[in-house]
Amino acid sequence: MTGLTLFEKLWRRHLVAAIDAATGLLLIDRILLHERTGGVALRSLAEAGRSVVMPHHVFATMDHIVDTLPGRTDRTLMPTGTAFITTLREEANRNGLRLFDLDDAGQGIVHVISPEQGIVLPGLTLVCPDSHTCTQGALGALAWGIGSSEAEHALATGTLRVRKPKTMRVTIDGALGAGVTAKDLALHLLARFGSDGAKGHVVEYAGAAVRALPIEGRLTLCNLATEFSAFSAIIAPDETTVDYVRGRTFAPAGAAWDAAVAAWGDLNSDPDAVFDAELAVDAADVRPMVTWGTNPQQAVAIDGAVPGPSARDPAAAHARALDYMGLAEGQKLADLPIGGAFIGSCTNARLSDLRRAAAILDGRQVAPGVRAICVPGSTAVKRQAEAEGIDAIFRAAGFEWRESGCSMCFFAGGESFGPGERVISSTNRNFESRQGPGTRTHLAAPEVVAASAIAGRIADPAELA
């Protein structure tokens, strides 16, 4: 008998019933909600006369709409945003869900707080009506993003009807070079294999370079799997994972912990497991990256230039992206003056991200004319950063230091950098108008954002070393 992939093991463990040859009814262990879509799902459930079947396995947080300015309240800069906050609060309370409200020490971006508090665990199934739920596969869970209707289904039944995805292994051998991060690796994969490179597959990231990543780096790598059009991403749990999870608020303890660790020992793909697709990358080929266009696949090494059209970026799409971005073919990315610098999001706003950025900012000043903002990924990250004096470094450099939330990763009608403004951003999407109408987003790692904020143009942190 052929061996099983990690995904197959998780699928079988959770398979309540086969619906047909391609679809299974899967047990769902954890459901996460946020105020953008959580309130509507819960309200719609109630309107249908249904209730939440496992309320103590459902967690909700305020991250998408809530302001990140100090002194925030239910009132939001986003017009009509208050209703999203109050609806989720009412519905979460009515259903007895654990809610991390505005003033809760556990509040933060859903994909930051869940690993931080041990809500996601190796071997669990976890869903959330948010595309970046794949982030949490970094812990060895089968975690994927769903729509609101599916969220209602999961809440009402504790299961989902899932079309079984194909499997892909992406093996990254070798070691990432100095100053090269998980974000650069993820952008490298997108640039090389395209934004539908993993089309509908569950991607297992494997290889020495993945094993060497700390959990926060693994979370960043898995975060961008949705940009790869993957069903989700997963990394087999190892000692690094177990060490990370141990002692966290919602992690098992005592005898349950021992049983968990024993069970997690089998959470890996068997040596003879066969994947539907395999990709391989040498980590040594990865350079610090920056995007030039309006799709995350449109990325080059930071000392590179805007490329010409290609099979993946045919003439019309290429021209459209350059027109929106105000760029010309052949232009060096590192020469581009910026007006905004943003460190935040479920991609790159964890403590290690802020520490690395702070190391670059320490004793330096943001260039005149650059609006620089740091939004910690969670309230816990913010408080720990403050305890370490990281906030003082950011502030002294000229960064705004915010409360936690998704903030300016996307524009919901509230804050924006403005039309035509060029922004270097540690986020995940450079789509047209993602950060505001007409705003031109360049995605990069937090250290590139920090170095660029200081230089006043897109800059390689190595220049400042």
Next chain:
Amino acid sequence: MAEPFTRLTAVAAPLLRDNVDTDAIIPSREMTSVGRDGLADGLFAGWRYMRVGGREPNPDFVLNQPDYAGARILLSGANFGCGSSREHAAWALAEYGFRAIVAPSFNPIFRGNCIRNGIVPVELPAEAIARWVAAAPAIHRVTVDLEARTVAAPDPIPFAIDAEGREMLLHGLDPIALTLRDAARIAAFRAADATARPWAYL
């Protein structure tokens, strides 16, 4: 639940770009109420209107062209519906009147959202779609036949769709009601699982 879909002949509007993301389909700024309704006006707002927040039609955008008035089928490029999982994208398309999207590939979350909202995701090679569009304006009308699993303009081309998705669409089924029929089986599975995996339970 969504209206059942068996067969539809309708005007097909070409929006032949790869990677049309859900931020483009319905910008976050257009999602102003806690609900599924009132989204059709915001559909493709960034491309459809002259100004942000305005409603003056951009004559260059396909849905504003008289040839494509009343379109109920959308033709597009690869990786359609990428980006945010917001089901508002499917709600906005459905409310506008779209019942089928023909594209070379779909983002997996968006594809699921379509099926739950009565929109048929038809996967067809880019070349076939490009051929039709090159033939426009002669071919504005396309037939999507979900029973036969073909799409025709006018010659039928077969397309693949999973059995579960097809059933849901053909009969406008409510998947929650279907699953709840198995509530006892799910409860028994969970009880056994709680013994096998005590660490997974809070």
